[in-house]
Amino acid sequence: MKVLVTGATGYIGGRLVPELVAAGHEVRVLVRSPERLTDVPWRPQVDVAVGDLLDADATRKACRGMEVAYHLVHAMSARGAFEAREVAAAQNLADGAARGGVSRIVYLGGLHPNGVKLSRHLHSRVAVGEVFLRGVVPAIVLQAGIVIGSGSASFEMIRHLTDVLPYMPAPRWVRNRVQPIAIRDALHYLVQAASAPGDWNRTFDIGGPDVLRYGQMMNTYALEAGLRQRAIAALPVLTPWLASQWVHLVTPIPRNLAVPIIESLQHDCVVREHDIDGVIPPRAEGMLSYRQAVRLALRRESAGEVPTSWRDSSISGIASDPLPSDPEWAGTTVYTDERTIEGSDSPEEAWQRIEAIGGENGWYSFPLAWAARGWFDRLIGGVGLRRGRRSAARLHTGDALDFWRVESLDRGHSLRLRAEMRMPGRAWLELRVDPSDSGNTYRQRAVFFPRGLTGRLYWWSLAPFHGVIFTGMASRIAGNAPSRRSRTPAPNRQEGTR
Known part of the structure; x- marks a missing residue:
């Protein structure tokens, strides 16, 4: 199949593209900065279209002749009107896909509860998914929670908090239940979504086999890293803003990334339905448990095998224009x-x-x-x-x-x-x-x-x-x-x- 991928320079997109190539698809990537693909090993195997999703003409040209379009662009920002920009970019892709003959859009959104006020970060992901579901082209909207893998921001936050702090005064959300998914399993669902049978236009929740409290995730990491179990005290006085400042100071995660991550942990985020199993069966060897995912991430990081990282993402608010001549x-x-x-x-x-x-x-x-x-x-x-x-x-x-x-x-x-x-x-x-x-x-x-x-x-x-x-x-x-x-x-x- 002919497949367009947006967000190919990001954490998920940079890992998805070689998987799609290996599955036999013809891949085109739409990127703003093609120089960022100079050294990636799969660069000679894909067609590179240069443009911005906020540019309707560039997006429409990139969609032309494609059968499936992946939307993997998401701004992790603590400030600014990023939701409006994200919705506008999604609308351009939906319109370009309709005009370009695309038969399916695949979007990776965020797992979230119903009936509660969502963080700005999660609300924007829901809003983008709704753009695609209202569009002419049918969309498979996969909704995942915390993604665990070498280089993921969520894993890095768990890792550094646990490594640095033998005793953790923590916010109440450490007691919330979450359902993490290994990056390997998330990529499996994404790859298979391109050719999944049926004319689907709906959301699907995806998650790993374990439902854990966030504090349990940190102590499971401690076991895999050879550390002692951490004493965790949930304190009601630590607001999401204060907690994000703490994360910013004791981990490498910058503040503008820590804030949306922390805000998104204020509620339980678990899979509500398993309908995806009837459309895309899990990998033949089974899904990775959270502990297995942590073990694999640590092994890959210790071996220096981190193909993409949260560090690859550009920093919101920092000028990205190249040095003028x-x-x-x-x-x-x-x-x-x-x-x-x-x-x-x-x-x-x-x-x-x-x-x-x-x-x-x-x-x-x-x-x-x-x-x-x-x-x-x-x-x-x-x-x-x-x-x-x-x-x-x-x-x-x-x-x-x-x-x-x-x-x-x-x-x-x-x-x-x-x-x-x-x-x-x-x-x-x-x-x-x-x-x-x-x-x-x-x-x-x-x-x-x-x-x-x-x-x-x-x-x-x-x-x-x-x-x-x-x-x-x-x-x-x-x-x-x-x-x-x-x-x-x-x-x-x-x-x-x-």
């Missing part, structure tokens, strides 16, 4: 810090240090300053340094790297990072290595586009630290002694010129 800086205030060093190591050795930067490997200079900037970012609601990196040694375009995002990667030669920390402006960091007679020529450039007076003051307040941080970083990457100075140690200020 130098000629486009005319008439714009730009600050740069540029350093060039002749290193004695080979280019290959220098590149290994470039590609291993960040996460547990650190940033090669003044670790206290990096840590302080990371904690400050967490305190004001940013992602901080604890987001880390997916692999300890290898980067891919689109990867999260502490409070940066890999915007461009020419392996063995250059790396460009886009800042996702909170700051009054936009920033990039470029690292590049070339062969030279002495070994390697290492070039490093920080670029900052300030926003207003606050942005200018921000840059100049940090300029004294740049002399230490960036010089030490450049020297160590090039393979020289930390005391060796760069050719251009001073930061530059440029008013729209190069």
